[in-house]
């Protein structure tokens with residue numbers, strides 16, 4: 007059973023106060039009396055009255071101002087004003103402040119009780135309505151949350167939402183399963199700790215400063231996920247994980263096939279080339295025959311070099327590149343530029359090479375790095391029209407060596423850029439007479455990957471291209 011409603015009387019001592027108190031008491035209300043601002047504040051806070059009856063003046067302060075102040079704190083509290091006189095000005099003020107009403111003399115015995123009851127009834131009706139609305143909205147929100155939960159947890163791809171501090175604020179079942187954790191055990195924990203997979207750590211580390219979007223997450227049991235990182239303004243970031251194990255499997259099958267075919271082609275090609283060279287020695291050839299033989303041999307050499315590239319790529323992808331030496335990248339660049347000197351002058355290209363002094367060493371396979379530079383600088387020279395410029399820069403930063411190869415060539419369209427490191431991809435910018443197989447950059451990418459490095463391109467059609475390679479610097483073991 008509810009107690010009696012408490013009416014707080016904030017009135018100066020007066021006959022009205024005594025009469026009012028008695029009338030309310032007889033009508034079944036409880037009352038409490040305060041005479042100044044402090045007591046009023048305390049009573050409202052501590053007693054939670056059902057209604058406040060306040061005098062036009064309270065200890066010399068304006069009752070209306072006090073009432074307005076209290077309404078700011080307790081917007082649903084019904085407040086009645088007791089005014090000495092019923093004037094239009096009072097009525098207006100009561101409306102302006104938003105009080106429930108006012109009473110003023112002459113008052114009959116019941117007038118106060120009636121006014122209090124009416125205000126309470128109205129306040130109760132408003133309260134009921136507000137509670138109903140809140141309930142309705144809450145249950146609709148609840149329903150939406152449940153629906154969202156069901157959808158979120160049934161998405162086949164893994165989804166992880168992080169706040170700005172990198173804490174997991176949402177993770178669905180697929181993502182939790184991928185990492186072998188339960189949703190409860192990682193919720194509200196820093197992703198870097200809760201999901202301690204090195205590939206994910208590196209994705210988190212790099213995405214923050216580089217806006218890197220895609221990353222592969224390789225699990226020991228052979229599963230491979232393609233992780234996509236996206237910033238969400240004002241919230242944090244989202245990581246989606248797509249299981250691409252079956253694509254990787256297909257890729258392996260394809261690579262194995264290509265490797266076997268290339269391997270089997272090499273011996274017959276060598277013998278075709280050998281015989282082609284022998285023909286000239288078996289007797290004199292006429293001018294036409296000599297020309298045809300030369301073309302034949304050039305074509306066989308092209309095919310042989312393609313087959314060799316494919317075999318090479320197969321070896322790199324299979325992780326056979328394990329030779330490591332302590333080397334200086336700038337020395338290998340010098341050597342590469344020397345070897346490419348003929349092409350550089352034939353195409354009338356100006357090459358600028360700058361290397362920061364005291365560059366750290368790398369622990370790398372020098373032959374593979376030469377192959378990487380041959381391809382990158384070779385492409386820059388090959389694609390830059392005669393008279394253009396190629397700039398090679400090496401510098402050190404944060405325990406890494408950064409190589410930049412820029413050219414004043416045609417640039418690469420944004421639609422081609424994501425594909426240039428794929429096997430056999432040749433861009434739309436390639437002029438008809440520029441030879442190539444589309445394998446060079448995939449070899450470069452494999453070499454960079456094998457050295458735990460990263461490669462990317464920045465380019466715009468008509469504004470040249472810059473290839474960046476970042477390799478970890480070698481840190482000698484401390485004695």
Ligand code: ADP
Nearest residue numbers: 385386389415426432433442443444445446447
């Ligand atoms: P290839 O040069 O044999 O075509 P690559 O794998 O070396 O194959 O390069 C792939 C594609 O990337 C090229 O076909 C070309 O479209 C583009 N590309 C590479 N390097 C450059 C460059 N320096 N300037 C413009 N386009 C380039």
